[in-house]
Amino acid sequence: MQRIVMIGRTITRYSWMLLLTIAVASCVNDDDGDDPEVNFDQGAMLTTIGNNVIVPSFETLNNEAATLETEVSAFVGSPTESGLASVRAQYIKADKAWQRCAAFNFGPSATFATQSVLNTWPTNPTKIEDNITNGGYNLQTSSNLTASGFPALDYLLYGSAADEAAIVNRFSQEQALKDYLVDVVDIIVSVSGTTYDGWLASSSTNYLETFVQTTGTDIGSSIGLMVNEFSKEIELVKNARVGIPLGKKSLNVTRPDQVEALYSGMSVEFSVENMKGLKALFMGLGETSSTANGLFNYLEAINAQEGDGLLSNAIRDQFDLIDTRLNDIQGNLFDAVDNDFATVDAAYTEIQRLVVLVKTDMTSAMGVQITYQDNDGD
Amino acid sequence: MNYSSFFKYSRYAVAAALVLTLGACGNDDDGDDDPAPDNSYTVPETYNFENVKYTGQTERLDMLAEMTTYMKTGNTQGTTLDAQILKDKFANVNGQFSTTYSKNLESKTFAPDVAMFQGFMDDIATASQSATPGSDGTAGVVTSIDGAKSYLLNEDGVEYTQLIEKGLMGATFYYQATAVYLSDDRIGDAVDNTTVVPGEGTDMEHHWDEAFGYFGVEKDFPTNTDVRFWGNYCNGRDGVLGTNSRLMDALLKGRAAISNNDKDAKLEARTEVSKVWEEVVAGTAIHYINGGLEDFNDDALRCHQLSEAWAFILSLKYNSNGTLSASQVDALLAQLGADFYDITVADLNALKDSMAATFGLESVKDQL
Numbered sequence: 001m002q003r004i005v006m007i008g009r010t011i012t013r014y015s016w017m018l019l020l021t022i023a024v025a026s027c028v029n030d031d032d033g034d035d036p037e038v039n040f041d042q043g044a045m046l047t048t049i050g051n052n053v054i055v056p057s058f059e060t061l062n063n064e065a066a067t068l069e070t071e072v073s074a075f076v077g078s079p080t081e082s083g084l085a086s087v088r089a090q091y092i093k094a095d096k097a098w099q100r101c102a103a104f105n106f107g108p109s110a111t112f113a114t115q116s117v118l119n120t121w122p123t124n125p126t127k128i129e130d131n132i133t134n135g136g137y138n139l140q141t142s143s144n145l146t147a148s149g150f151p152a153l154d155y156l157l158y159g160s161a162a163d164e165a166a167i168v169n170r171f172s173q174e175q176a177l178k179d180y181l182v183d184v185v186d187i188i189v190s191v192s193g194t195t196y197d198g199w200l201a202s203s204s205t206n207y208l209e210t211f212v213q214t215t216g217t218d219i220g221s222s223i224g225l226m227v228n229e230f231s232k233e234i235e236l237v238k239n240a241r242v243g244i245p246l247g248k249k250s251l252n253v254t255r256p257d258q259v260e261a262l263y264s265g266m267s268v269e270f271s272v273e274n275m276k277g278l279k280a281l282f283m284g285l286g287e288t289s290s291t292a293n294g295l296f297n298y299l300e301a302i303n304a305q306e307g308d309g310l311l312s313n314a315i316r317d318q319f320d321l322i323d324t325r326l327n328d329i330q331g332n333l334f335d336a337v338d339n340d341f342a343t344v345d346a347a348y349t350e351i352q353r354l355v356v357l358v359k360t361d362m363t364s365a366m367g368v369q370i371t372y373q374d375n376d377g378d
Numbered sequence: 379m380n381y382s383s384f385f386k387y388s389r390y391a392v393a394a395a396l397v398l399t400l401g402a403c404g405n406d407d408d409g410d411d412d413p414a415p416d417n418s419y420t421v422p423e424t425y426n427f428e429n430v431k432y433t434g435q436t437e438r439l440d441m442l443a444e445m446t447t448y449m450k451t452g453n454t455q456g457t458t459l460d461a462q463i464l465k466d467k468f469a470n471v472n473g474q475f476s477t478t479y480s481k482n483l484e485s486k487t488f489a490p491d492v493a494m495f496q497g498f499m500d501d502i503a504t505a506s507q508s509a510t511p512g513s514d515g516t517a518g519v520v521t522s523i524d525g526a527k528s529y530l531l532n533e534d535g536v537e538y539t540q541l542i543e544k545g546l547m548g549a550t551f552y553y554q555a556t557a558v559y560l561s562d563d564r565i566g567d568a569v570d571n572t573t574v575v576p577g578e579g580t581d582m583e584h585h586w587d588e589a590f591g592y593f594g595v596e597k598d599f600p601t602n603t604d605v606r607f608w609g610n611y612c613n614g615r616d617g618v619l620g621t622n623s624r625l626m627d628a629l630l631k632g633r634a635a636i637s638n639n640d641k642d643a644k645l646e647a648r649t650e651v652s653k654v655w656e657e658v659v660a661g662t663a664i665h666y667i668n669g670g671l672e673d674f675n676d677d678a679l680r681c682h683q684l685s686e687a688w689a690f691i692l693s694l695k696y697n698s699n700g701t702l703s704a705s706q707v708d709a710l711l712a713q714l715g716a717d718f719y720d721i722t723v724a725d726l727n728a729l730k731d732s733m734a735a736t737f738g739l740e741s742v743k744d745q746l
Contacts, residue, residue, distance in 0.1 A: 107744075111671070111744065113672075113723045115675075116673075116674035120675040140723065141720045142674060142675070142680060142721050143514050143720045220617065239524065240523070249525060
């Protein structure tokens with residue numbers, strides 16, 4: 001009976017249905033009285049996710065951003081094609097490190113608007129060039145979000161002239177362009193650092209402790225926040241990264257210029273990496289850790305069902321299917337939305353399925369309320 | 379005696395009561411002809427007191443709702459708004475409403491700020507003339523990245539609909555409730571609390587009921603969460619601040635105290651109403667600053683939420699027993715600035731931290 005009370009309290013919306021189902025089930029099988037959901041340790045799960053997934057991901061981002069700063073400094077000191085190749089390679093590493101953190105858009109990332117500052121796209125080349133020409137810009141203001149962050153770097157390193165030689169030539173001749181590149185990277189280093197610091201026990205914020213201690217599934221709980229941002233980020237992949245370029249918001253008229261990382265053509269790779277970060281959070285499995293304890297385990301413990309099997313397995317398998325579908329896309333997304341619509345659309349369809357599994361099924365199983373579309377009703 | 383000086387003396391109330399009690403022991407027929415407070419009464423759980431009437435407040439809530447509906451038609455590109463229609467609605471002249479109202483908003487609005495709101499009405503009409511969608515430097519309708527929300531903004535991202543609607547919630551409803559109806563002039567001991575007007579109660583009861591009427595909740599709130607205006611924002615903050623029962627309980631306590639001649643409880647309730655209502659105002663301002671940070675790269679959502687924040691911060695000045703002076707509120711508004719396209723994360727965090735410290739909301743500032 002303890003089990004019935006627990007479930008009834010957490011999932012009030014479906015409580016009657018559940019109670020009925022359980023009542024019926026218990027008529028058939030009345031010896032399952034010690035189900036694991038009563039014993040699931042949310043704090044242990046949060047500790048694993050925090051220590052093994054989130055903090056190491058931000059640490060990697062912080063380190064990659066610092067290396068990027070070093071590479072950029074060397075490049076602007078003496079612009080060469082090989083230097084440009086090094087900076088580009090490091091930009092990609094740093095951006096991928098960010099993609100692994102994009103799902104953790106709460107706590108310090110919310111305070112510092114990290115996602116907006118690092119990755120607002122499409123970037124605005126006209127605004128960037130105007131800033132370079134006119135000087136006197138403040139890259140921290142909201143109006144310059146489309147002229148800063150990784151997408152601006154993407155433009156500066158790949159799109160600011162016709163080819164590598166021309167780009168190196170510009171950097172050789174234009175001090176203002178060098179300064180701008182340095183300023184953009186400064187912002188990336190700065191926000192990566194403050195966000196990482198915010199998680200650390202050594203900081204005044206020590207959000208890791210708050211994160212681990214705020215158990216439960218109510219609004220404001222760590223699980224509540226995490227699941228909301230998890231769902232929101234998957235929707236961002238579905239809409240902004242794939243759907244909008246594919247024409248899903250424009251009567252099927254494709255909009256290839258809306259892709260993330262337009263100039264480098266790294267859109268698909270970045271989306272793949274982003275999904276890996278989401279899956280790591282879901283599984284509670286860090287890149288260098290051997291033990292897993294994440295939302296997967298929680299769903300398994302409360303025995304959430306999907307069709308004939310477990311919802312936990314269904315979501316894990318869907319992540320794997322999306323990875324396959326994204327990797328099916330040949331070449332860059334800019335070309336693929338027009339040349340290979342069906343392949344991109346197949347990936348979109350699977351991401352859409354994941355949204356349903358997460359936003360509808362997982363949230364109701366856990367008793368988490370989706371709050372990110374709330375706006376006090378207006 | 380004004381409202382705030384009254385509270386300076388409240389610490390002496392206990393001592394005075396003790397003296398009176400002791401005095402009463404030695405002399406039990408001292409001819410004190412004040413009606414004795416009946417301390418045996420119970421405070422009811424709903425506002426179903428006898429002789430309650432706040433139809434005037436309900437009318438004003440309805441009028442502001444109609445004004446807001448009209449202003450929001452401007453959120454569709456190509457719909458122009460007429461400043462005179464808005465001003466007529468504000469003053470309730472020339473029959474601009476869907477029905478006949480006997481009251482008006484303008485005469486109950488904090489008088490020194492009436493001209494500011496009328497100016498906003500001119501400004502929203504001007505913004506609505508824009509032939510193009512809005513963007514940084516250009517007035518017009520701006521749509522959120524996901525396409526779900528559209529707002530009419532001026533060239534600096536200011537949404538006048540919010541400044542007017544939420545601003546009047548402050549300058550009219552909150553001001554009338556906290557600074558007017560809960561003042562000594564309306565509920566102080568000199569106000570008649572014996573002559574019962576059928577349907578309206580005593581003067582003092584009626585004044586308290588009129589303050590309640592500006593809250594925007596049903597009599598059985600918070601069981602019933604059919605809410606609007608302040609009731610909506612109180613309910614919105616309830617998950618973090620627990621404001622629903624605290625504010626409602628204080629309003630129930632005060633009305634019961636008045637009906638039972640319990641002066642101490644009345645004053646305690648007044649202090650509590652004022653304090654919790656202000657918490658709703660400040661908490662909602664922080665909530666919208668958080669919203670601006672959350673949607674920092676979405677022009678429509680950021681500007682909309684910062685316009686809300688601006689109006690809720692403004693509202694902080696209309697409580698005569700509020701924490702901040704008018705000039706301190708102006709300083710917060712200056713910190714937020716008036717260009718929501720051009721704002722930094724650091725600025726918003728500085729404003730948020732400062733407000734959280736001022737209102738004792740530091741431990742919950744990120745959850746609001």
